[in-house]
Amino acid sequence: MTITATPTAAAVRGPAIAAGVTVLLWASAFVGVRAAGHFYDAGTLALGRQVAASVALTIVVGLRAFRQRRAPSIPRGRVLVGVLVWGAAWFGAYNISLNAAETHLDAGTTALLVNVAPVLVAVLAGLLLGEGFPRRLLIGVAVALAGVVVITVATSTGRADATGVLLGLLAAVLYASSATGQKRLLSRVDALTMTWMGCVAGTAATLPWAPSLVTAVATAPSSATLTVLYLGLFPTAVAFLCWGYALSRTSAGRLAATTYAVPAIVVLLSWLLLAEVPVPLALAGGALCVAGVAVATLPTRRRGVRPV
Template sequence: MTTTDRREGVLAAGAAAVTVVLWASAFVAIRHVGHEFSAGALSLGRLLVGSLLLGGFLFSRPRTWPAKRDWRLLIVCGLLWFGVYNVALNEAEQRLDAGTAAMLVNIGPLLIALLAGLLLGEGFPKQLVIGSIAAFGGVVLIGVSSSDGKAETWGVILCVAAAIAYAIGVVAQKPLLGRLPALEVTWIACTIGAISCLPFGPALVRETADARPSTIWWVVFLGAFPTALAFTTWAYALARTSAGKMGATTYLVPPLAIFLGWLLLDETPAGLAFLGGALCLTGVAISRYKPKRASMPSTTSEIPVTKPLSKS
């Protein structure tokens, strides 16, 4: 591996870590803001902030406009991952605590690995399969030890719908990142999601007028960090690894979301949740482990060198 490859690997891992932390914080922020903003209004507000910030960065430098063939995938990614995902998740967190929602949404990585193996030709590497099963087992353990011990059926259905939208969005995004910069893909998809949420505009105006300033700042936080920054760092990392491995990395989100929910919202997890979190960490480590290749033996040293016989 060259120095450039190692540097790219470190940067991609750092970008993935930023994404995981900010997405975990988003589950807690959504739960908090949901007391004053409805699901659709929160989605539109978050996406508008994200689109404006990303657009400011994007249009301050040279950019590549997508080809006609790219727009179909961009629309799929924008509508499903940024539009449907946000509305479904926000509505689910009106009914479920932040940790439980994070756990349920994280059936998404298994769907990503399945879709990427089938549609992107990534296959099903043994370590990815084993790691995903282990991490999913951790999610299940956390799920059965949720903070309130129960989950409303409609909230569970909405989380599953969000997970499906998330998985399809990631698989649609992956081919785009081979042709377009991560920032551009993220901005266009975010803007498409915001446009799809425009029917919630009147609700956003009404609820913003009634909301406390601190709550409004939480909406800005969701748009600036878990959306604009985290989706960009996700796209950067995804462009440098497989969709299956990046999906498996997000198994780190539920344990972090549970910790932040306990710290900030007083949603206390059961002891079994900590075991589940450890299993999630182990699964991610397995899925991302790269065994060292044995160096090839030198063949030249094994070939005896003979001198030509001199003629007598």
């Protein structure tokens, strides 16, 4: 007789809802970055976004501490170093590379490139987290890379832009390594504390752009500044809290697979809000990327043995 523990509906529904919120907010971030990027350069936009998120998360952490009548549980030693490095990488370096990529590419094309990250997460999770390393992952990687090659020769302007593609791929690598590292750290730090500390670390990493942020806030139109605030409060603070909650309750590879929907949402939003649509060749390359990610990470359907 085989006895299999079945998770409750609430245990499945909670992470699924959190992942859905993250996907929608992260998709909107690509469009927001593209819009605000006309007035805020890559580093300035990253700092403004992190300042807004850090303030919001500090308030949330403070309210929780007041309610629980105790100070936040700050990790120490190697765990503390890991959280700070993770924050500087994802909230700092990832955002700068993403922002810079969108100065060369439209939002949809950038999202298609960054969407190869789940393949990298699956590889890293298999190597470092013991989540398995199926053979079909190699096939998926090959298909996704073929898609990247196609995107490389087509941007929104129809010209090859190697710089934008490389920056988009750098963002994907930072995303994948950060997601994998976060999974390991969440066993030692709760999601709220880790997100808060990581965001503060990302703010510190982008402080060299503080003078240009002051200038940009004074000169940019209010709509651009409000977009920066939106990016900090929702795609950063809210989305990363939801991501951390979901990641602590599911595998890194499976959660990363939920981001398949991001490029499609980004293309739709950028068409509606920015009147931008990737050229057909870029969309074809993006379809190859998504197909490769699906081949590499989606679980196969297996015949099970009914419990007796």
